Amino acid sequence: MNPGLRSGELAQAAGVNLQTLRYYERRGLLAEPTRSPGGHRLYPAEALTLLRVIKTAQRLGFTLDEVAELVDLGTHRHGRRRDTSLQRRAATKLAEIETKIADLQTIAESLRTALDAGCDDLTTCATTDCCPIPLAGLDHGDNK
Amino acid sequence: MNPGLRSGELAQAAGVNLQTLRYYERRGLLAEPTRSPGGHRLYPAEALTLLRVIKTAQRLGFTLDEVAELVDLGTHRHGRRRDTSLQRRAATKLAEIETKIADLQTIAESLRTALDAGCDDLTTCATTDCCPIPLAGLDHGDNK
């Protein structure tokens, strides 16, 4: 049976640096893989999926700690014994994500309007009312 | 007429550090404001909106350079003389944003499924098929 990916293969497949794998391992994002007799890491194929999930979540503005939480929002057990604290964290995360989606939709809307209108100034759009659907919708007023 | 906000007032209102304002000014994100006779900065009210837009965009995973581009995607002129290169950049940005929205929706969907199912493991969801709508959808396969 296939012994697993070597670290270099995995890194290349995921488009990350080899050192990054070790860094993620130290941070606890990537489980310690099995080793060859001589001590070389051998990763299961799922590690690639996980890495891509991590990279995607990062692009979306989550810190590594948040990514870890997202991924961890349950790596412990599955089904049975519904742990309400986990459920609650998941619900909180979900609300956060929904806010992000809404904000991105506001930005997308502004860009679309700008494109349609041949109007190309978002700041002006945000602060004056020359344009129909301004970015100012992002101003939730409660920063920090 | 109201002379504008002092830097401390603006910083507090936006929930950012005073130094951050000067930093953004150096980076070109915040225009140089007018000054009092003695050299103190005096910001127009729109600066607050802009700061909030910046902070929101950052939470969404845009770098400061990208935020600058977003905001700049046109601060030059408005309407008339449709600059196609700007239009094109806006279109590109828009596509990016739509991808982000889709990815966030995938994550939201996973969390929702996990919550509904009392299933609380995203990694397993992503890499096995025990769960209906896995995170694996984030795996676009083309990282970097």
Place this chain on the structure above:
DNA sequence: GGTAAGCCTGTACCCGGGTACCGGATGCAA
């Protein structure tokens, strides 16, 4: 079994995005 490519641990460094601190100059109210 020789040898090149690949991997090991450890430590040092880099970049983006801020923050802190300093000594000195304003702003404004009493």
Place this chain on the structure above:
DNA sequence: TTGCATCCGGTACCCGGGTACAGGCTTACC
């Protein structure tokens, strides 16, 4: 006009997220 809060420019520092390098062991193939 004095006094305290605030702001000024400049420089140095901090943290998250990597990335590079050194010196030595493993693997894989001829």
